[in-house]
Amino acid sequence: VEFLAGLGGGFAAIFTPVNLLVLTAGLVLGMLVAVLPGLTLVMGVVLALPFTYKMGVGPALILLTAMYVAGTYGGAITAILFRIPGEPMDVPLLWDGYAMARRGEAALALGWALVAAFVAGVFSWAFMVALTQPLAAVALKLSTPEYFAVVFFGLASVVTLSGASMVNALISLCLGLLIATVGIDAIYGAERFAFGLPFLQDGIEFLLVMVGAYGVGEVLTRMSTGFASGGAETGGKARFATSFPRWGEMMKMKATFARGTIAGLLVGVVPGAGATVSSFIAYGIENQYGKSRHKLGEGAPEGIVAAKSAATASVGGAFVPLLAMGIPGSGATAIILAAFLLHGIQPGPQVFTKSPELINLIFAAVLMATIGKCILGYFAIRPLCKVLEAPEAIVSAFVVVFCFVGALAQRNSLPDLYVMSAFGLIGFLFERFKFPLAPLVLGTILGPIAEANFMTTMVSFDNDWTVFFTRPISAAILALAVLGLAWPVIKAAIAHFRKAPSSGQTQAP
Amino acid sequence: MERLLRVLPHSVMLVVAGLRYGAATRIDAETGGRIGPAVWPKAIIVFMGLLCAYEIVKRLVVRTEFTATGVVSNMERTVPSPGSPSALEEGRGEGHHRMLFGGIALIAGYVFAVPWLGFFPATAIFLALFPRVGGLRKPVVSLVVSLAGTLLLAFVFLKLAYISLPLGEGPFRALSLGLMRLIGVS
Numbered sequence: 001v002e003f004l005a006g007l008g009g010g011f012a013a014i015f016t017p018v019n020l021l022v023l024t025a026g027l028v029l030g031m032l033v034a035v036l037p038g039l040t041l042v043m044g045v046v047l048a049l050p051f052t053y054k055m056g057v058g059p060a061l062i063l064l065t066a067m068y069v070a071g072t073y074g075g076a077i078t079a080i081l082f083r084i085p086g087e088p089m090d091v092p093l094l095w096d097g098y099a100m101a102r103r104g105e106a107a108l109a110l111g112w113a114l115v116a117a118f119v120a121g122v123f124s125w126a127f128m129v130a131l132t133q134p135l136a137a138v139a140l141k142l143s144t145p146e147y148f149a150v151v152f153f154g155l156a157s158v159v160t161l162s163g164a165s166m167v168n169a170l171i172s173l174c175l176g177l178l179i180a181t182v183g184i185d186a187i188y189g190a191e192r193f194a195f196g197l198p199f200l201q202d203g204i205e206f207l208l209v210m211v212g213a214y215g216v217g218e219v220l221t222r223m224s225t226g227f228a229s230g231g232a233e234t235g236g237k238a239r240f241a242t243s244f245p246r247w248g249e250m251m252k253m254k255a256t257f258a259r260g261t262i263a264g265l266l267v268g269v270v271p272g273a274g275a276t277v278s279s280f281i282a283y284g285i286e287n288q289y290g291k292s293r294h295k296l297g298e299g300a301p302e303g304i305v306a307a308k309s310a311a312t313a314s315v316g317g318a319f320v321p322l323l324a325m326g327i328p329g330s331g332a333t334a335i336i337l338a339a340f341l342l343h344g345i346q347p348g349p350q351v352f353t354k355s356p357e358l359i360n361l362i363f364a365a366v367l368m369a370t371i372g373k374c375i376l377g378y379f380a381i382r383p384l385c386k387v388l389e390a391p392e393a394i395v396s397a398f399v400v401v402f403c404f405v406g407a408l409a410q411r412n413s414l415p416d417l418y419v420m421s422a423f424g425l426i427g428f429l430f431e432r433f434k435f436p437l438a439p440l441v442l443g444t445i446l447g448p449i450a451e452a453n454f455m456t457t458m459v460s461f462d463n464d465w466t467v468f469f470t471r472p473i474s475a476a477i478l479a480l481a482v483l484g485l486a487w488p489v490i491k492a493a494i495a496h497f498r499k500a501p502s503s504g505q506t507q508a509p
Numbered sequence: 510m511e512r513l514l515r516v517l518p519h520s521v522m523l524v525v526a527g528l529r530y531g532a533a534t535r536i537d538a539e540t541g542g543r544i545g546p547a548v549w550p551k552a553i554i555v556f557m558g559l560l561c562a563y564e565i566v567k568r569l570v571v572r573t574e575f576t577a578t579g580v581v582s583n584m585e586r587t588v589p590s591p592g593s594p595s596a597l598e599e600g601r602g603e604g605h606h607r608m609l610f611g612g613i614a615l616i617a618g619y620v621f622a623v624p625w626l627g628f629f630p631a632t633a634i635f636l637a638l639f640p641r642v643g644g645l646r647k648p649v650v651s652l653v654v655s656l657a658g659t660l661l662l663a664f665v666f667l668k669l670a671y672i673s674l675p676l677g678e679g680p681f682r683a684l685s686l687g688l689m690r691l692i693g694v695s
Contacts, residue, residue, distance in 0.1 A: 165577070171564075190546040192536050220612060226605040398636075405662075488577045
């Protein structure tokens with residue numbers, strides 16, 4: 001009863017004029033960011049962060065949460081209607097959504113995407129609400145070796161789930177972890193890699209890495225292939241309407257809804273993996289196990305439902321480790337973590353006793369944003385698509401300006417601007433040489449948490465590193481992480497050795 | 510030569526790892542027999558160096574194509590993809606080096622101009638020039654976007670979000686203050 005009363009309090013707090021206004025603004029911004037191909041969801045949430053500095057913690061969290069939730073839908077519209085995925089997570093929608101549109105079923109394809117977003121959104125909300133508090137209670141009983149193991153698992157999973165060479169992903173992760181070590185060490189107060197420069201002694205904020213790599217880096221990457229001149233053509237035969245599938249059709253597809261939602265939730269819970277990974281994994285699962293797998297890629301609604309339900313469900317999943325343990329489950333939740341920290345609140349099990357109203361506010365914001373996103377997605381297709389007509393060069397110019405503001409706003413420090421710009425160049429070079437960015441960014445975010453728990457464990461257990469493997473929970477989590485890292489290597493090695501004798505290639509070491 | 514270029518990124522990373530290891534050996538703290546503050550970064554650097562060395566040896570000496578990739582990469586290969594992936598990608602191509610280097614130069618110029626010119630004058634110039642470098646051949650549009658955009662940004666950042674931004678030096682400081690007065694910020 002107390003829990004339900006708290007949840008009710010969260011909904012009551014949302015229904016104040018200011019919070020409703022902020023929620024609406026977040027929904028519109030999230031949709032716009034998702035529709036524009038030059039702006040990714042994470043980039044959009046990062047760029048919105050400076051606007052929350054002077055807000056209260058409640059409206060700040062509502063704004064970023066609404067952007068995050070809405071950002072998982074907008075790109076579906078442009079992927080289906082114009083073959084333009086607003087977000088990487090919408091790429092699977094090109095294969096079936098656009099194929100349906102070419103058959104003259106664009107409205108129905110949008111209907112399937114909207115139903116998937118709503119159903120998975122509500123289920124993932126219920127999952128988040130049900131699981132977060134019990135997990136926080138468990139987290140309170142965990143000690144530093146277990147916390148280290150959980151963070152290690154998150155870091156390993158972002159490498160395992162990456163879309164690139166694992167060696168490059170690991171190098172990227174190491175670089176991120178090293179960036180996190182710059183500054184004054186928290187335990188001994190020793191200066192590390194600051195080279196006597198005062199701004200490095202304060203450490204490198206992960207926000208600067210994110211703004212630079214995802215913002216400026218992405219703009220440079222797009223410049224290297226040439227901007228689309230004059231934006232996309234949104235007129236012509238595209239129909240700006242949504243038509244819902246029949247109840248019977250939806251019931252026939254309940255297994256697809258379930259598979260997509262569960263995949264999204266599970267991938268979302270894993271720290272570091274977000275909507276894009278969920279979307280691809282769910283599509284892959286549907287492609288292997290779905291009843292209509294042979295029709296996938298030719299305009300099958302199953303492809304839309306699998307990808308969209310997974311991307312949507314990953315939001316609820318990603319909030320669970322953030323709220324229960326203070327470990328962000330995705331890039332966007334890392335920014336929400338930053339919003340918490342900027343207001344002097346450390347997310348984790350203690351928040352449930354110190355500021356439970358904030359947790360309930362986020363719960364309420366996620367559900368209200370899910371409903372609002374679907375309403376906006378139904379009624380605002382035409383104006384959202386109009387945004388695509390903006391020339392990419394102008395949109396990118398504003399992205400760079402917002403990146404500058406993002407770097408300057410926090411401390412009004414010019415060196416922060418230089419650091420952010422440097423990471424913009426690094427982000428571009430990473431893309432250019434096929435080093436994934438997600439491990440770099442996640443390493444910067446989770447690095448301090450991993451190191452603090454590692455060092456505290458070593459100090460508490462007299463430098464006995466075997467403690468990580470003798471405590472059952474940490475040993476099990478670490479074993480799972482190592483298995484996850486080893487599996488793609490073993491699979492690739494088997495495939496390579498099978499292929500090598502026939503092609504006469506040099507053997508792998 | 511081509512093979513050397515292929516290992517260039519890993520060679521640079523290896524050099525970075527070497528330099529960072531050298532810096533890590535100079536981390537100094539009284540630990541009282543406990544694990545010190547250099548252990549964590551040193552372990553990461555060694556691991557990173559080994560990974561780089563592995564990749565260099567693999568590409569230069571063993572010359573194998575063996576590469577383990579992440580799960581999503583494997584998924585991308587197994588799912589069907591009819592036609593080209595994206596309408597926007599069709600309009601793109603390789604080798605827009607002039608645009609890229611122009612963009613980098615403009616962003617670098619913007620970075621160094623902000624402290625002198627102040628955020629808003631520098632932004633107005635940047636917004637006018639960047640679309641041009643990005644291939645937009647509509648000077649009137651660029652000018653309108655630059656002026657209207659700067660005023661709008663000034664209003665949003667100064668009046669609504671209360672963000673403190675560099676005002677510039679000398680006459681540019683006066684210009685920034687004039688702009689602030691124009692939008693009603695004291």
